[in-house]
Amino acid sequence: MLLRRIKREALKLVDGLELVDFGFALPYTWVLVGGENGKALGVAMTLPEEVQRYTNSISEPSLEAFIEKADSLNVIERTLGLATINAVSQYYIDLSDATNVDVLELLPEKAGKVALIGNMPPLARELRERGYALYVFERNPKLWDRETLSDTLEYHLLPEMDIVIASASCLVNGTVDMLIDRAENAELFVLTGPTGQLLPEFLSGTRVTHLASMKVVDIEKALLGLKLGSFRGFEKGNQKYVIPVP
Template sequence: MANAILKRTVEIVRDRLGHALDDVTIDRVAIGLFFTGVKLSTGHAGACATPVKDIPDAVCCPGSAMAMPFPGKLRGRRAADLLDEAMEQVGIRRTLGIATLNALAQMANEDRVDERIEIVEGLDAFAAAQVGVDDTVVVVGAFVPFLRELRRIGARHWVLEKDPSTLKPHEMPYFREAERAPEVVPEADVLIITGTTLANDTLGDLIALAKPSARIVVVGPTVTIIPDAFFERGCHILGGIKVTDADAFLDILSEGGSGYHFFGKSATKITLRKRL
């Protein structure tokens, strides 16, 4: 389903931009430790989580480096070409494709009004989910601010994570191995999923495990701010980003920065949700 969401979103972007897409090229690429960013010739930018642990070529030495898409060589390439890699490739090439898709989505969403969708800049996706003390929450990915807020509220919660080393000792009682998703996810009244699952093709499986009444939130810079395909497949809230200063944003990514470094400076949070 994750691939289906990508495919549908790419179709929407191509349809909205039409022939204008033909003239859009890649101006700059930054492959960072946490996120990869793409800036377009139009000035728009987008990001995707960098799959460092899943890149077999991310090792020394020259032989492996030959297979990597060097950022400098991508400058001037048609953005439309990288869209195809969002669906057809894996690893860092898919990452670049999704980052390009997210940049084009920001371009395609300008001045667009959809009465079915509420778009709120600066609103945190966790706040939009309106988690209550009586809710059981399952968080896919180590979202430290979300986990902190869940402990403050006192809501019953679990965190599914592939790498437990990303969690602090006081968070470990809530840890569940990612392989236990079929057991844990159906318990969720609120299911919060990292957008990285879009890149590794696990989003669809997680959505399918949720009970029908669950509120499903997909969040992170990897999330595309065109929500149609997500909402069509059961998601209720998307938490993405809007890049406000493309060059400063890519500078931060290239220096190993994350949301702590770019939110409120070169990017802002943006939440999209279905209108009741």
């Protein structure tokens, strides 16, 4: 299980870091860490449609306690765990190999079949305008439109795809292993969105080729946006990047 592997690697990096603050919230759950080189903010998409009755098993919040829950069956614990792993990752990440190109610039002009995991309307619209054969999959029925496919079809159709662009929220809902396994013929597999703030080396040896995410450069501005439940307020404090997975 990929989350279990990521958890083990992240736990090796917490020495010298402290949990400064955290919040389980909409639109993103967030964790702020600090160390001798400053602070770093990590987030994970909150999926309210996945939340069931919750009994808190974390009595004393800490980086270790949260990360240990990254592969929990409880989605709230898993979300807090991933946000913590992302915060630790952002503290250490080296963006010298990163670019600020749009994720679309990674795609060749003729890409065959393209899968978009998670209905992201602006991205879907741009892909269609560029003439790609696009398949959009979405779990949440509230985000469906007439051209959206249920995520139940991913298992059957992903082996046919040449390109996969997946919302990194697949880490939160636990489908990332299936997506990677079934995208056996994809030449490009991109995890995109703020939830993809992982250290790229955590994904070495998988079919994931790139991470397209955000580095928080103005923590105070981004935190204010998160506390106010604002996508745009959070993103104003960020810098987008695309980084290859080694």
